[in-house]
Amino acid sequence: MPFTPPSVDDVLAGLTDRFGTLDASVYRGQTRVVVPADLSFDALAWLKERGFDLLVDVTCVDYLEYRDAKHRYGLVYLLASTTTNQRLTVRVFVDDPDPTVRSVVSLWAGANWLEREVWDLFGIRFTGHPDLRRLVMPEEFTAHPLRKDYPLQGRGERHNFPVITRDHS
Amino acid sequence: MSIATPTFDTHGPEAGARSEDYLWTLNFGPQHPATHTTLRLVLKLDGERVVDAMPEMGYLHSGFEKIGEHLTFNQYVTVTDRMNYISPMANNVAWHHAVETLLGIQLTPRCTYIRTIIAELARISDHLLSNGAVGLDTGAFTFFLYGFYQREVIYDIFETLCGARFTTSYTRVGGVSHDFTPLVIEKIRAFIRTFPKTLDDMERLLTRNRIFVDRTKGVGLLSKEEATNGSASGPVARASGVTRDLRKDEPYLAYGDLDFQVCCASAGDCYSRYLVRMQEMRESLKLVAQALENLPSGEVNVSIDQRVARPTKQQVYSSIEGTISHFELSMANRGFEVPYEESYAAIEAPNGELGFYIVGDGTENAYRARCRPPSVPHFALFPQLIRGHTLSDVVAVLGSLNIIAAELDR
Amino acid sequence: MAVMPSGSGGRIELPENVVVSRLDALANWCRKNSLWPMPFSTACCGIELMATGAAKHDLARFGAEVFRFSPRQCDLMIVAGRVVMKMLPVLQRIWQQMHEPKWCISMGACASTGGVFDTYAVVQGIDRFIPVDMYVPGCPPRPEQLIQAIIDLQDKIQREGTITGREFDTVGRQLRKRALVEITGHAAIDASRNPVLQRELAAAAEAITSRT
Numbered sequence: 001m002p003f004t005p006p007s008v009d010d011v012l013a014g015l016t017d018r019f020g021t022l023d024a025s026v027y028r029g030q031t032r033v034v035v036p037a038d039l040s041f042d043a044l045a046w047l048k049e050r051g052f053d054l055l056v057d058v059t060c061v062d063y064l065e066y067r068d069a070k071h072r073y074g075l076v077y078l079l080a081s082t083t084t085n086q087r088l089t090v091r092v093f094v095d096d097p098d099p100t101v102r103s104v105v106s107l108w109a110g111a112n113w114l115e116r117e118v119w120d121l122f123g124i125r126f127t128g129h130p131d132l133r134r135l136v137m138p139e140e141f142t143a144h145p146l147r148k149d150y151p152l153q154g155r156g157e158r159h160n161f162p163v164i165t166r167d168h169s
Numbered sequence: 170m171s172i173a174t175p176t177f178d179t180h181g182p183e184a185g186a187r188s189e190d191y192l193w194t195l196n197f198g199p200q201h202p203a204t205h206t207t208l209r210l211v212l213k214l215d216g217e218r219v220v221d222a223m224p225e226m227g228y229l230h231s232g233f234e235k236i237g238e239h240l241t242f243n244q245y246v247t248v249t250d251r252m253n254y255i256s257p258m259a260n261n262v263a264w265h266h267a268v269e270t271l272l273g274i275q276l277t278p279r280c281t282y283i284r285t286i287i288a289e290l291a292r293i294s295d296h297l298l299s300n301g302a303v304g305l306d307t308g309a310f311t312f313f314l315y316g317f318y319q320r321e322v323i324y325d326i327f328e329t330l331c332g333a334r335f336t337t338s339y340t341r342v343g344g345v346s347h348d349f350t351p352l353v354i355e356k357i358r359a360f361i362r363t364f365p366k367t368l369d370d371m372e373r374l375l376t377r378n379r380i381f382v383d384r385t386k387g388v389g390l391l392s393k394e395e396a397t398n399g400s401a402s403g404p405v406a407r408a409s410g411v412t413r414d415l416r417k418d419e420p421y422l423a424y425g426d427l428d429f430q431v432c433c434a435s436a437g438d439c440y441s442r443y444l445v446r447m448q449e450m451r452e453s454l455k456l457v458a459q460a461l462e463n464l465p466s467g468e469v470n471v472s473i474d475q476r477v478a479r480p481t482k483q484q485v486y487s488s489i490e491g492t493i494s495h496f497e498l499s500m501a502n503r504g505f506e507v508p509y510e511e512s513y514a515a516i517e518a519p520n521g522e523l524g525f526y527i528v529g530d531g532t533e534n535a536y537r538a539r540c541r542p543p544s545v546p547h548f549a550l551f552p553q554l555i556r557g558h559t560l561s562d563v564v565a566v567l568g569s570l571n572i573i574a575a576e577l578d579r
Numbered sequence: 580m581a582v583m584p585s586g587s588g589g590r591i592e593l594p595e596n597v598v599v600s601r602l603d604a605l606a607n608w609c610r611k612n613s614l615w616p617m618p619f620s621t622a623c624c625g626i627e628l629m630a631t632g633a634a635k636h637d638l639a640r641f642g643a644e645v646f647r648f649s650p651r652q653c654d655l656m657i658v659a660g661r662v663v664m665k666m667l668p669v670l671q672r673i674w675q676q677m678h679e680p681k682w683c684i685s686m687g688a689c690a691s692t693g694g695v696f697d698t699y700a701v702v703q704g705i706d707r708f709i710p711v712d713m714y715v716p717g718c719p720p721r722p723e724q725l726i727q728a729i730i731d732l733q734d735k736i737q738r739e740g741t742i743t744g745r746e747f748d749t750v751g752r753q754l755r756k757r758a759l760v761e762i763t764g765h766a767a768i769d770a771s772r773n774p775v776l777q778r779e780l781a782a783a784a785e786a787i788t789s790r791t
């Protein structure tokens with residue numbers, strides 16, 4: 001008899017048994033489950049043991065101007081299984097003034113840079129991250145540019161450089 | 170510049186000397202010919218042996234995701250062109266695939282086939298350049314020129330198709346900007362006829378070339394577990410034995426109807442990445458040929474009743490539905506019905522899984538347009554691939570990972 | 580080249596195989612036909628730059644194909660692609676490492692004006708921070724356009740060049756392009772730790788007052 005992998009619904013039921021009632025929804029065939037910030041690491045570790053062995057992406061959404069938003073930041077963990085090809089999206093909501101969530105680098109090495117990028121662009125702090133530095137912006141940059149209260153054209157940082165003329169060189 | 174707490178094995182050549190005393194630091198990039206783009210590496214070297222490497226990125230961070238919050242779904246396609254600039258068509262397809270997933274638009278059969286064809290042509294042109302770059306960096310210049318000549322042929326096809334040879338901006342929500350003309354089909358047919366011969370020539374040049382094999386075999390080893398754990402995808406993961414290919418695993422567009430094989434290798438070194446790419450070009454050519462022969466007739470864009478794709482000039486001037494549809498789509502906030510929802514959709518881009526996480530907020534602009542770039546995990550894997558190899562292997566490994574800075578930094 | 584006809588007006592008789600010219604013109608002729616480009620390719624334009632050098636377009640026909648990746652060997656910098664905040668100091672450093680005489684081509688819309696990327700990270704035109712001799716429009720420009728730019732630059736060198744490099748004294752021309760006007764109005768910029776910036780700010784403020 002061929003092996004039939006547990007469906008995403010079964011995994012979700014198991015997750016609810018383990019971590020209490022969780023808010024799950026389906027849109028366009030994609031299952032999303034909201035996990036409290038303090039349980040996120042345990043829930044992701046549990047899911048990794050259950051076959052979601054590929055961390056596709058870690059990203060964040062700033063819900064500052066979003067309709068009916070209850071929280072400021074929504075982290076997105078996109079998980080996939082390389083054996084069953086199922087996908088699951090895990091959402092973790094955090095808020096100002098100190099948005100913090102536990103790092104998953106110890107589970108997936110690939111999370112290292114993805115979490116650094118989220119820290120760089122959104123200012124979400126990942127506790128337990130081995131090397132939480134800015135990834136894409138310069139070290140001396142102070143803002144977190146993908147936050148909604150940061151303007152598209154920046155605050156003049158892009159022109160804060162000395163000018164070299166023909167006389168200088 | 171400081172290396173983040175490197176851990177070195179204690180193998181001091183002399184008793185009492187600390188191994189750190191024999192190390193020196195080399196800055197590689199961001200402007201270096203072998204990085205091809207703007208990557209930076211800080212290498213810790215013991216003589217010629219690389220002890221540790223610290224890759225750094227961001228030298229081309231241009232705020233793509235921020236700009237995606239200010240452009241409409243149709244406008245943003247121009248920015249995706251400039252994301253992975255050696256296969257812009259694949260990015261166009263990926264972006265509108267994600268938008269159509271969010272909006273729930275069903276494409277016409279002809280459109281899915283057309284998009285499949287151009288995505289596969291983009292894959293061929295990407296692999297030609299990335300393999301060519303590996304050749305170039307290991308001393309095979311002729312191979313690179315052969316590849317670039319065929320890229321020009323593909324550019325020519327794209328130019329005939331949509332007017333731009335490079336930054337194509339070809340797809341639209343619910344369709345494409347131009348339908349295939351007989352001339353385009355003729356040019357693709359000619360390419361299908363002539364390309365295998367060049368591919369054979371290229372394989373004869375390099376695949377069994379002693380120098381090339383010595384430079385790449387056993388270099389930059391990546392195991393299957395490391396690949397999965399490090400979120401690798403695409404040819405890099407498949408060369409390490411991960412059989413994941415979204416074209417097979419989550420068939421999108423027309424891939425479900427077409428016959429092709431997923432190319433895998435198990436060694437996980439630079440040479441097998443080269444082989445996987447070479448073989449994928451043959452499979453892509455097979456896909457293009459099949460899709461072109463089975464190209465369905467009929468409308469290319471979704472029907473004007475749905476009011477998502479811009480109607481043609483003919484429709485605007487000759488039917489009331491076309492006029493209304495064109496008017497509504499041109500007006501701000503009258504066009505698409507965008508849900509307050511979010512979704513992720515990915516395609517198998519030449520470099521790996523290229524996905525977009527889009528948050529809709531009722532307007533025609535995305536509230537958040539996150540791009541999941543395949544290059545980021547690959548570049549993060551670089552230190553563990555290069556440790557223990559020599560300095561001259563750095564360029565071979567970098568070339569075989571095919572890291573595109575614009576897609577890496579966005 | 581200006582050639583003085585021999586034997587005219589009873590001046591010095593020259594043998595037939597001697598050509599007389601200005602020294603400037605001779606130097607320009609040498610300089611323009613041995614441009615060694617330094618490809619500062621960052622993004623999409625870099626691929627078109629590669630295409631320009633590759634088989635079909637063959638830049639070698641115009642005497643500027645010797646791409647050298649060491650700035651010390653080059654006299655023409657081709658900035659191909661957008662330059663962002665993190666990259667600009669690198670660009671300036673490489674420009675300063677190049678030997679005189681040197682020229683700069685800003686290839687593509689992004690390098691010239693920022694192009695479609697009017698965002699927080701992208702420098703809105705490299706001419707705000709380094710001198711530029713030739714702008715190539717297009718996003719990206721076709722290889723033919725780049726070749727034309729190189730031909731035009733050769734023309735410019737032949738017409739304007741001097742052996743002492745007097746044509747490079749262009750303080751006034753650079754001044755009006757400065758980005759600093761934009762900076763001075765903004766409180767977010769902290770110049771207290773940057774002496775170079777302080778000097779530039781003072782100079783820019785002075786330039787503004789002297790103009791008004």
